[in-house]
Amino acid sequence: MSGLRASFSVEHLVARVLLAGGLLGIALVVLGLGSYAAHGGFHHHVLRLNRTPEGNPSGVFVSVRQVIEGLRSRPIDPLAVSALGLVLLMITPAVAVATAIPAFWWAGDRRYVAIAAVVLAMLVLSATLAGSVH
Amino acid sequence: MLPILSGMLGIGSGAFKVLAMDYLMRLPMKVSTATSNFMIGLTAAASASIYWSRGDIHTLIAAPVAIGVLAGAYVGTTVMARMRNATVRKLFLPIVVYLALSIIARRLGLHLP
Numbered sequence: 001m002s003g004l005r006a007s008f009s010v011e012h013l014v015a016r017v018l019l020a021g022g023l024l025g026i027a028l029v030v031l032g033l034g035s036y037a038a039h040g041g042f043h044h045h046v047l048r049l050n051r052t053p054e055g056n057p058s059g060v061f062v063s064v065r066q067v068i069e070g071l072r073s074r075p076i077d078p079l080a081v082s083a084l085g086l087v088l089l090m091i092t093p094a095v096a097v098a099t100a101i102p103a104f105w106w107a108g109d110r111r112y113v114a115i116a117a118v119v120l121a122m123l124v125l126s127a128t129l130a131g132s133v134h
Numbered sequence: 135m136l137p138i139l140s141g142m143l144g145i146g147s148g149a150f151k152v153l154a155m156d157y158l159m160r161l162p163m164k165v166s167t168a169t170s171n172f173m174i175g176l177t178a179a180a181s182a183s184i185y186w187s188r189g190d191i192h193t194l195i196a197a198p199v200a201i202g203v204l205a206g207a208y209v210g211t212t213v214m215a216r217m218r219n220a221t222v223r224k225l226f227l228p229i230v231v232y233l234a235l236s237i238i239a240r241r242l243g244l245h246l247p
Contacts, residue, residue: 018175026204029197036194051189059193062186082197089200090182093175123180130184 010103014096021092025085032082039078094123148174149233152226163219163226171207 036042051057061067061083070080097120104112148170155166185191214222236246 022204026201029200032193033197033201056189057192060189060191061193062189079193083193086186086191086193086196086200090179090186093172093179097176119176123176126180127183130187 010100010107010109013103014100017096017099018092021088021095025088025092028085028088029082030085032078032080032085035076035078035081041078094120094127097123149226149230153230156223163222164214164217167214167222167226171211 056062059079061070061080064087067080067083067087070077071084073080097116100116101113101120104110104116151170151173152163152166155161155169156163159166161169182191217225232246239246
């Protein structure tokens with residue numbers, strides 16, 4: 001019975017992390033888009049999607065460093081705020097898995113600690129190999 | 135295997151995961167859809183980081199889509215929690231049939247609406 005209760009608490013914790021990450025991420029996305037619209041971003045804009053020799057089009061971020069640069073610029077790049085929200089949405093599942101590891105450990109479920117650790121390792125590996133963590 | 139196929143063919147492997155869990159593992163339909171949703175989040179996070187670092191995700195396209203998807207997912211999950219397993223299964227069947235036809239049509243160079 002105590003094991004059952006513990007497993008429910010792990011699920012509750014993971015659910016909370018997913019909800020918090022989702023809400024915070026989407027709040028940043030809305031904030032960035034709202035700010036972009038308020039500064040007339042949608043008026044004179046033809047969306048450019050193709051890469052040029054100069055680099056990626058405006059609104060395309062390929063690393064966390066680029067997002068931080070956009071947030072540090074003055075005025076703040078509103079699309080960097082939205083991009084930060086998207087990054088948060090992307091990492092939320094990984095954060096949930098990372099949270100589940102100590103929670104499963106605390107619940108005494110060693111098998112699921114191992115499974116969650118392998119899943120987390122694969123997520124970190126894919127992000128690292130993709131080169132987005134820099 | 136399903137995530138690999140999903141990445142290669144652009145199919146919604148979540149629907150087929152639900153099918154596998156429902157018919158092969160005999161899980162309740164709600165458990166299947168919820169588990170599939172969580173798994174999609176993980177596999178999508180892994181592939182999204184790759185697409186993102188390649189510059190394939192434009193913020194002005196992804197951001198509004200994310201808002202719509204999150205709102206839709208919240209409403210869908212809330213509604214699903216109140217439904218019976220049998221009802222969820224009945225709603226799910228035409229979606230799987232459409233997905234299957236859509237994949238076949240795409241391979242034949244046709245596009246379903």
